Amino acid sequence: MxxxxxxxxxxxxxxxxxxxxxxxxxxxxxxxxxxxxxxxxxxxxxxxxxxxxxxxxxxxxxxxxxxxxxxxxxxxxxxxxxxxxxxxxxxxxxxxxxxxxxxxxxxxxxxxxxxxxxxxxxxxxxxxxxxxxxxxxxxxxxxxxxxxxxxxxxxxxxxxxxxxxxxxxxxxxxxxxxxxxxxxxxxxxxxxxxxxxxxxxxxxxxxxxxxxxxxxxxxxxxxxxxxxxxxxxxxxxxxxxxxxxxxxxxxxxxxxxxxxxxxxxxxxxHVSPPKKLPQDLQEFLDNAKDGVIYFSMGSNLKSADFPPEKRDAILRTFSKLKEQVLWKWEEDVLPGQPDNVKLSKWLPQQSILAHPNVKLFITHGGLLSTTETIYHGVPILAIPVFGDQKLNAKSAMNNGFGLVLPYNEITEESFTQLIQEILNNSKYRNNAKKRSEIFHDRQVxxxxxxxxxxxxxxxxxxxxxxxxxxxxLPWYQYYLLDVLGFLILVNSVIGCIFYYSIRAVCRKICKKRKTKKLKQT
Missing domain, CATH: 3.40.50.2000 (Glycogen Phosphorylase B;)
Structure with a gap:
């Protein structure tokens, strides 16, 4: 004891x-x-x-x-x-x-x-x-x-x-x-x-x-x-x-x-293993035989603040899709909401992206969202607005797991074209899976x-x-400006010495030639 x-x-x-x-x-x-x-x-x-x-x-x-x-x-x-x-x-x-x-x-x-x-x-x-x-x-x-x-x-x-x-x-x-x-x-x-x-x-x-x-x-x-x-x-x-x-x-x-x-x-x-989804979301995702498109503009931007013309272009695009759409929408009502669109003011993003039926993530391109979509291997269509979002979106496009739709260029035609390109071209999902493998390949x-x-x-x-x-180091030492200045000074002094030496020699030679000519005359 x-x-x-x-x-x-x-x-x-x-x-x-x-x-x-x-x-x-x-x-x-x-x-x-x-x-x-x-x-x-x-x-x-x-x-x-x-x-x-x-x-x-x-x-x-x-x-x-x-x-x-x-x-x-x-x-x-x-x-x-x-x-x-x-x-x-x-x-x-x-x-x-x-x-x-x-x-x-x-x-x-x-x-x-x-x-x-x-x-x-x-x-x-x-x-x-x-x-x-x-x-x-x-x-x-x-x-x-x-x-x-x-x-x-x-x-x-x-x-x-x-x-x-x-x-x-x-x-x-x-x-x-x-x-x-x-x-x-x-x-x-x-x-x-x-x-x-x-x-x-x-x-x-x-x-x-x-x-x-x-x-x-x-x-x-x-x-x-x-x-x-x-x-x-x-x-x-x-x-x-x-x-x-x-x-x-x-x-x-x-x-x-x-x-x-x-x-x-x-x-x-910050990424954690997926948690159990609420029953309505689980059933919505499970029953989507043609797949699900998840749409969220993050925590700072609100989809409800889209100008009417851009919102309507988005709705017309969604209404033509066979896929189901899960949209983070911050208000109670969405005017003109299509039958294949489900709304929620808050969504458990990480657990949704983990579901195998999610085919595409439409996002603002924030770094946390980008990280989570790479973690789960889901391709993205990025609509960047401010801060680092444009750079994240361009990186996704360059790495082949997403496309970029500039906010100012949102139309029904452009939105539809990019969604169909990602859904119908397997390279985007394959590249997303490859990025996911790299993400997970760590010692700890x-x-x-x-x-x-x-x-x-x-x-x-x-x-x-x-x-x-x-x-x-002071900034001028860090960028070696003092060393550069010293080298410029030394080179200037050497240049001056060389210049005046040559000048003196030339004058002496000219003087000798002039004296010689005077003696000959």
Missing amino acids: KNIVTVFLILLISHHGSCAKILGVFTSPGRSHYILGSTLMKALAEKGHDVTLISSFGEKKPPKTKGTYRDIVVTEIMKKMNELIAGGQVNMFEHAKMSPLPAAAFLARMMPRIMEPGLGNKEVQKLIHSNEKFDVVIVEQFMNDAEKALSTHFGAPLIVVSSMWANYWLNKIVGNPAPPSYIPMVTTDYSVPMTFCERLLNSLLYVVTEVFFNLFVYSVENDIIKKNIPNGPELSDVLYNASLVLMNSHPSIHQPVPYVPNMIEVGGF SPMETAIYWIEYVIRYKGAPHLRVAALD
């Missing part, structure tokens, strides 16, 4: 010793961003860690986990977002008309305004002014750099989670090389390899974004820190302090690019990878040995 008690105490102590206090900050008003954050934080709590999650959504029922799980819901951000939408300052479908530069400027100008109320939330301020300590602070990277100062405030290592792949915002904070010659900016839809004009515009977009951030965005973020965090650090002391970056990317989804040691791909960590699951590296950072107190020296 004594031995049993001893073993129990040892196990209890070892469990307590491995338990970490983790603060997660995922305050973006996009539900897809919250899905990533909450999925990761729940997994950490299930591993036995004590987790606090600051977000704009929260859980209706606290999850049952081995560790503790605490929600702090920031309602102010969603309120600000809804105010901007109601005031006409944010119209998602209008983004489809924007070229890359205005789209990038809009995001950079708008997001700090939306995210600013987060740190001022009453419960967040209560946490900031408490004596709590954390072993690590995990912050989502989405134009919310001020929130990273919480890591400095709590004296904990900073881990950044990206809802996307390696991009402008990520690469610079960890010193990762990102040549604009073959790495497109997020707001573009450029294919790789890019044409000369695309490389030119991509480079200009990179430079303009860099200037805009340094002159405007970072000063706004710095003011937010000073306003909400006592003795808050300068943004410049926080911005490049990430111990680890977890990226929602994978070679099955994105092109291969270079990564520094503290950048880890965990794309698809993406969630296990994410948890391992988070615990690694905790074990090694921020893992400073993963930090690259590029972060300690």
Whole structure:
């Protein structure tokens, strides 16, 4: 009995010793961003860690986990977002008309305004002014750099989670090389390899974004820190302090690019095995002898907001199909709804895509939707509208498992033609299955990878040995402008010496010839 008690105490102590206090900050008003954050934080709590999650959504029922799980819901951000939408300052479908530069400027100008109320939330301020300590602070990277100062405030290592792949915002904070010659900016839809004009515009977009951030965005973020965090650090002391970056990317989804040691791909960590469907959905999918087309514009865009002419073009197309259509529609009634269309305000997307009768996924091209369709091997027809959707859609087309229908080009003819092409050409489903094989071919699951590296950072107190020296260099040294300037100077001096030496020799020769002629005369 004594031995049993001893073993129990040892196990209890070892469990307590491995338990970490983790603060997660995922305050973006996009539900897809919250899905990533909450999925990761729940997994950490299930591993036995004590987790606090600051977000704009929260859980209706606290999850049952081995560790503790605490929600702090920031309602102010969603309120600000809804105010901007109601005031006409944010119209998602209008983004489809924007070229890359205005789209990038809009995001950079708008997001700090939306995210600013987060740190001022009453419960967040209560946490900031408490004596709590954390072993690590995990912050989502989405134009919310001020929130990273919480890591400095709590004296904990900073881990950044990206809802996307390696991009402008990520690469610079960890010193990762990102040549604009073959790495497109997020707001573009450029294919790789890019044409000369695309490389030119991509480079200009990179430079303009860099200037805009340094002159405007970072000063706004710095003011937010000073306003909400006592003795808050300068943004410049926080911005490049990430111990680890977890990226929602994978070679099955994105092109291969270079990564520094503290950048880890965990794309698809939010995907879970399919769950049992509600009876009505199960019967609808099972009984669709000609297959099912699943249609959803994601969590931020609403199909109900389609202009009447585009909605009617979509309905006329669906009415001609023999396949059944399952449409995420946010209102109670759809005028002119065909008999083969079933509506729902919410749908369990992952479980639907897992059903063998689903032949096509019509999507906005968001990264979570793209990841889930690759996971299940379902081809897509993408209707991208804003952000990274255009790039995801173009990638799907280039990899052969989907086609793209620009939002501004939706007509009955174009919609019908692309749907029939995907349904009747087996190459799209075959390529989707191939991508799915690549996605699943991993040593360990993406969630296990994410948890391992988070615990690694905790074990090694921020893992400073993963930090690259590029972060300690001024920009002119990083781009070797001082070396280039020195070489230009040396070459100029040598050139001058050579020039004046030749000039002196020529003058001397001319002088001798002139003297010789004078003597002869």
